[in-house]
Amino acid sequence: MKAPALMITCEHASNAVPDFVLRALRDSKIPDDVLASHRAYDIGAYKVFSNLVKRLKPDFHCSSRFSRLVVDMNRSATNKTFFSEYTVGLPSSVKSHMMSLWEKYREKIENFxxxxxxxxxxxxxxxxxxxxxxxxxxxxxxSFTPILNGIERDADVGILYDPSRPAEVKIAQTLIQNIHERAPWLKIRKNYPYLGKSDGLTTTLRQKFGPSYAGLEIEINQKLLNF
Structure with a gap:
């Protein structure tokens, strides 16, 4: 039997803002300090993604080119955070163009x-x-910021998955075991700092493709990453 195909993605890889969005924002542009922060992208995640792609040679890989403050590639279009506070008030024509960025990203993944x-x-x-x-x-x-709203996150790595799906449970256990074998000092938590069943790309793909698909998110504390 053919082994399952491996796909690796990184939805919050970049803090770049497209030129057409910058022009639309004009004087209300996103502050530089915000663009440099975890609010704009997952700091260090792209470096991990790139290293995994080189080492594991997945059957398919894909990373986002733009900041989640433009449009969040890991959220459904109906999610209230799909557009950020900086882009939600832009003209519908501009938002339609931003929506097309999301559609193209999702389409590549779903086609694979x-x-x-x-x-x-x-x-x-x-x-x-x-x-x-x-x-x-x-x-x-x-990746996740070590401190959010004044509260320190109590984990080094989080493995997010749907506990009701046996394949994802098994893969999560294998990932945790493999990480501990290589770095036993790391504190790894399941479905932390977010729930694996929350709205996201993996949730959408589960609904569309059923149990032949298994999607897990690996969340890494940014204090571990050199960036």
Whole structure:
């Protein structure tokens, strides 16, 4: 049986802002200190993503080119944080252009998953059996700020997944074991500092492709990263 395809993505890889957004913002541009902060992108995540791509040679990899303060590639279009406080008030024509950036990013990823899980093999997420032949393993690479709203995050690495999906539980356990073998001093927590079932790219792909897809997000504390 063919091994599952490996896909690695990085949704918050960059803090870049497209020129057409800069022109639309005019005097209300995003402050430089905000663009340099965790609010604009996942600091250090792209470096981890690049290293993993080189070492693991995944079947597919993809990273976002623009800041989440433009549009959040890891959120559904209906999410209230899809546009940031800086872009939510821009003209609809500009927002439509930003939306197209999100659509193109998502389309590339979904096209790859669809090539590995043909339509006849997909099952509705609600009605499908919990286990099915695994076709795609997706690792989304993220990082988190050590302190948020004055509270220190109590983890070095977080592994986010859906506990109701056996394949994701098994992969999460394997990841944790492998990390501990290489760096036993790291504190690793499951579904921390966010829940793996929250709105995001992995959630969307689970719904569209069923249990033949397994999506996990790896969250790394930025205090561990050199940037």
């Amino acid at each position: 998953v669809a090539s590995e899980i043909p339509a006849r093999a997909r099952k509705n997420e609600k009605n499908a059996p919990k286990e099915a032949p695994l076709k795609v393993i997706h690792l989304g690479i993220h």
